[in-house]
Structure formats: structure tokens, C-alpha cells
Amino acid sequence: MATTKTPDANRRSERSRRAIFDAALELVGEVGYDKLTIEGIASRAGVGKQTIYRWWPSKAAVLLDAFTADAGDEPGWELPDTGDLAADLKFVLRATVDEFNDPKFEAPYRALAVAGANDPELSEQFVNRLQDTGVQAYVERLRRAQEAGAIAEHVDLRIAAEMILSPFSQRWLMRTAPLTYDFVDTLVDLVLGGISRR
Amino acid sequence: MATTKTPDANRRSERSRRAIFDAALELVGEVGYDKLTIEGIASRAGVGKQTIYRWWPSKAAVLLDAFTADAGDEPGWELPDTGDLAADLKFVLRATVDEFNDPKFEAPYRALAVAGANDPELSEQFVNRLQDTGVQAYVERLRRAQEAGAIAEHVDLRIAAEMILSPFSQRWLMRTAPLTYDFVDTLVDLVLGGISRR
Numbered sequence: 576m577a578t579t580k581t582p583d584a585n586r587r588s589e590r591s592r593r594a595i596f597d598a599a600l601e602l603v604g605e606v607g608y609d610k611l612t613i614e615g616i617a618s619r620a621g622v623g624k625q626t627i628y629r630w631w632p633s634k635a636a637v638l639l640d641a642f643t644a645d646a647g648d649e650p651g652w653e654l655p656d657t658g659d660l661a662a663d664l665k666f667v668l669r670a671t672v673d674e675f676n677d678p679k680f681e682a683p684y685r686a687l688a689v690a691g692a693n694d695p696e697l698s699e700q701f702v703n704r705l706q707d708t709g710v711q712a713y714v715e716r717l718r719r720a721q722e723a724g725a726i727a728e729h730v731d732l733r734i735a736a737e738m739i740l741s742p743f744s745q746r747w748l749m750r751t752a753p754l755t756y757d758f759v760d761t762l763v764d765l766v767l768g769g770i771s772r773r
Numbered sequence: 774m775a776t777t778k779t780p781d782a783n784r785r786s787e788r789s790r791r792a793i794f795d796a797a798l799e800l801v802g803e804v805g806y807d808k809l810t811i812e813g814i815a816s817r818a819g820v821g822k823q824t825i826y827r828w829w830p831s832k833a834a835v836l837l838d839a840f841t842a843d844a845g846d847e848p849g850w851e852l853p854d855t856g857d858l859a860a861d862l863k864f865v866l867r868a869t870v871d872e873f874n875d876p877k878f879e880a881p882y883r884a885l886a887v888a889g890a891n892d893p894e895l896s897e898q899f900v901n902r903l904q905d906t907g908v909q910a911y912v913e914r915l916r917r918a919q920e921a922g923a924i925a926e927h928v929d930l931r932i933a934a935e936m937i938l939s940p941f942s943q944r945w946l947m948r949t950a951p952l953t954y955d956f957v958d959t960l961v962d963l964v965l966g967g968i969s970r971r
Contacts, residue, residue, distance in 0.1 A: 607891075685890065685891075688890065688947075689887055689890045689891050691947060692883065692886065692887045692890065692946050692947065693805075693883075693887045695948060698947060698948055699948070702947060703947065703948075703949055706947065706949065707949075710949075717968075724970060725969065725970060726968050726969060726970060727968060727969065727970045727971070728970075730963065730968045731959055731963070733950075734940065734956070734959055734960055734963060735963060735968045737940040737943065737944070737960075738936050738940055738960070738963060738964065738968075740943075741939040741940040741942070741943035741944075742932065742935040742936055742939040742940075744939070744943055745935065745938075745939035745942055745943055746935070746939075748890050748946070749886075749889060749890065749896060749900060749901065749904065750893060750896055750897070750901075751901055751904065751905075751908075752931075758932070761929055761932055762932055762935075762936070765928065765929070765932060765933060765936060765967075766936065766967065766968060767967055767968060767969045768967040768969060769963075769964065769965055769966040769967025769968075769969075770915075770924050770925060770928045770933045770936075770964060770965060770967075771923065771924060771925065771965045771966060771967075772922060772923060772924060772925045772926075773925070773971075
């Protein structure tokens with residue numbers, strides 16, 4: 576048996592991987608996490624079940640890779656740092672508004688968030704791993720601002736990141752109000768400046 | 774047929790109502806919103822199905838009344854106003870920490886939040902009605918502070934309330950970090966003062 580892959584075999588693998596990710600994201604948005612199966616993903620992707628099992632041990636593992644490949648927020652992802660903290664935060668949050676207003680992204684992410692809220696184990700292994708990558712990127716950007724003297728020394732950066740990200744997530748998840756550029760711009764200004772009268 | 778109830782009949786009605794609420798809250802925490810039925814509630818409460826249908830048109834209606842009776846946050850509920858905004862917010866949020874760390878309260882509320890995240894109609898009719906009562910109470914307290922000159926005039930009070938409440942809700946729903954008195958105290962200070970160095 577040949578163990579070294581030819582360039583053609585590599586291209587075929589990459590095509591299959593992408594087809595499996597697309598199928599997994601589409602299906603979880605359509606049927607929800609509980610009803611998602613490896614069989615269903617294989618059938619939608621036009622590959623054999625064994626192809627999936629060769630690469631991933633579970634549907635959760637497929638989805639985790641599919642989400643990180645898709646959202647581009649793999650570990651190590653960083654916010655821009657132009658030296659203007661407010662502008663950098665608004666830039667990234669406006670892009671996130673666009674992403675969360677796109678049904679193709681929204682449906683699978685919602686299915687996952689709902690499953691995670693219901694299932695502590697899934698949440699710990701998986702939802703938080705995705706979510707934490709995002710929170711950590713914000714914490715890192717805030718840390719650089721703190722080192723540069725723009726953020727007060729006493730500030731808990733994790734809670735500061737939650738003040739920016741949680742109102743966004745909560746509006747989205749509970750559909751309490753629309754996600755707009757105005758909303759994220761105002762949010763950033765209020766988090767930086769506080770609501771108290773100076 | 775007598776249409777005027779005797780005091781004994783009123784007491785019996787009140788006992789049945791309370792038993793139905795308790796049964797509904799217990800059951801939704803155990804089986805989730807989707808599998809909750811009027812039949813199941815009736816059986817757990819020890820009343821006939823017709824007793825429930827006489828008072829409520831649907832399981833959603835029973836639950837809405839059960840939650841508002843339980844959480845005590847019926848419309849018109851107000852935050853304390855001692856003149857010290859930070860102290861008043863911390864006081865109420867610490868009580869909410871206790872509530873959300875209590876499994877008896879936590880399980881039914883989570884079942885409902887998850888069902889609402891999944892189902893836009895349920896969310897609009899119901900989850901937001903519960904949640905909005907809470908948000909509105911905060912907005913009102915912030916408005917009084919703004920009128921008293923403690924909060925800057927330009928501040929969007931709805932977004933300010935979300936900055937306080939969403940990090941709390943999100944930690945709870947996604948179990949990303951524990952709900953503690955320290956957390957809510959720090960959150961209130963950061964929302965009021967902002968994170969920027971003065």
C-alpha cells in the first residue's frame with residue numbers, strides 16, 4: 576500500500592474535507608445539533624461514512640473544525656492594533672454584525688449555541704472553546720491598550736471583554752434587538768467612557 | 774349553579790393555582806419546554822386537565838404566570854432608589870446571583886431560555902416579555918439617575934442596561950464563568966466608570 580499521497584490525492588482530500596464541513600454546517604442549521612449524524616453529513620457531502628470516521632472521532636469534532644475553518648477565528652487570531660482602541664474594536668464588531676446577519680453563518684452557530692446551553696458537557700468541550708478564542712482575542716487587544724496606558728490599571732480585562740461581547744451575543748441569541756453598526760459603535764464608546772457623568 | 778365562590782372555594786382555587794405553578798416549573802426543568810404538556814402538569818399537580826384549561830389556554834400561558842408569580846418581577850417591579858446608584862445596582866444584582874445559583878429557579882429558567890433561543894415565536898411572545906420586565910426596571914432606575922445628574926445626558930439607557938445585564942445572562946447561559954458577588958460588583962463599577970484611564 577502506498578503511504579505517500581500524490582498531489583491529486585491531496586487535492587481530493589481537501590475537496591472532501593471542505594464538502595464535509597459545508598455539509599455539517601448546513602445540516603446542523605437545518606436539523607439542530609441533536610439530530611445531526613455522521614451518516615447525514617456523509618450523505619450530504621457525497622462521501623462515505625468511513626471517510627469521516629478516518630479523520631474525526633465524532634460529530635462534535637467535525638463541527639468544531641468546520642466552525643473554526645469557517646469563522647477564521649482559529650487560536651492565535653488577533654484583533655487589529657492601529658493604536659486607536661475604539662476604532663479597532665468598532666472595525667471588528669462591525670464585521671461581526673455582518674457575519675451574524677448572514678443566515679448561512681447564523682443558523683449553524685445558533686444550533687450550536689442552543690445545544691451548548693442545554694448540555695453542560697458539550698458547552699465545556701466545544702462551545703466555550705469556540706467562544707473563548709474570540710474573548711481571548713479581545714482580552715489581548717485590551718491588554719495591549721492597558722500596557723500603552725489607554726486603559727486604567729485596575730480594570731479586569733476579562734470582564735471588560737464581556738461588557739463588549741455579551742450585549743452583542745445576548746441580542747443575537749434572544750433576538751431582543753437588531754444588531755447594527757450604530758449599536759456596536761455606541762457600545763464601544765460607553766464601555767470605554769463609562770456611563771457616569773464626569 | 775352558584776357563581777359566587779365561598780371563602781373555602783377561593784382557598785382551594787389558590788392552592789390549585791400554586792400546585793399547578795410548582796408542577797409546571799418543576800417539569801419544564803426536568804423535561805424541557807418541548808416535552809412539557811398540560812396533561813403532565815395536571816398529573817404532577819394532582820388536578821384535572823380541565824382545571825388548567827379553565828384558567829389558561831396553553832402551556833406557555835401557564836409558564837408565563839408561574840414564572841412571574843415566582844420571580845416576583847411582575848410588570849411594575851422597581852429597583853430600589855436610595856440615591857446611591859452603584860449600591861442599588863449591586864444590591865439587586867447580588868440577590869440575582871443568589872437566585873441563579875439556586876437549582877430550583879435555575880432549571881426551569883434555563884429550559885425556557887433554550888426553548889426561546891430555538892423558537893423565534895416563543896421568544897417574542899414570552900421570553901422577551903419576562904426578560905423585558907427586568908431590563909425595563911433597570912432602564913427606569915438609570916433614567917432616575919440620569920435625571921439626578923449622575924449619568925451623562927448622551928447615554929443610551931437601554932444599551933447601558935444591557936452592559937450590566939448581558940454579561941450576567943451570558944455567563945449563566947453559557948456557563949463560561951461563575952456568578953459571584955465580586956463579579957457583579959466589579960461589573961457595576963466598570964459600567965459606571967468606564968475602562969479608559971482618566
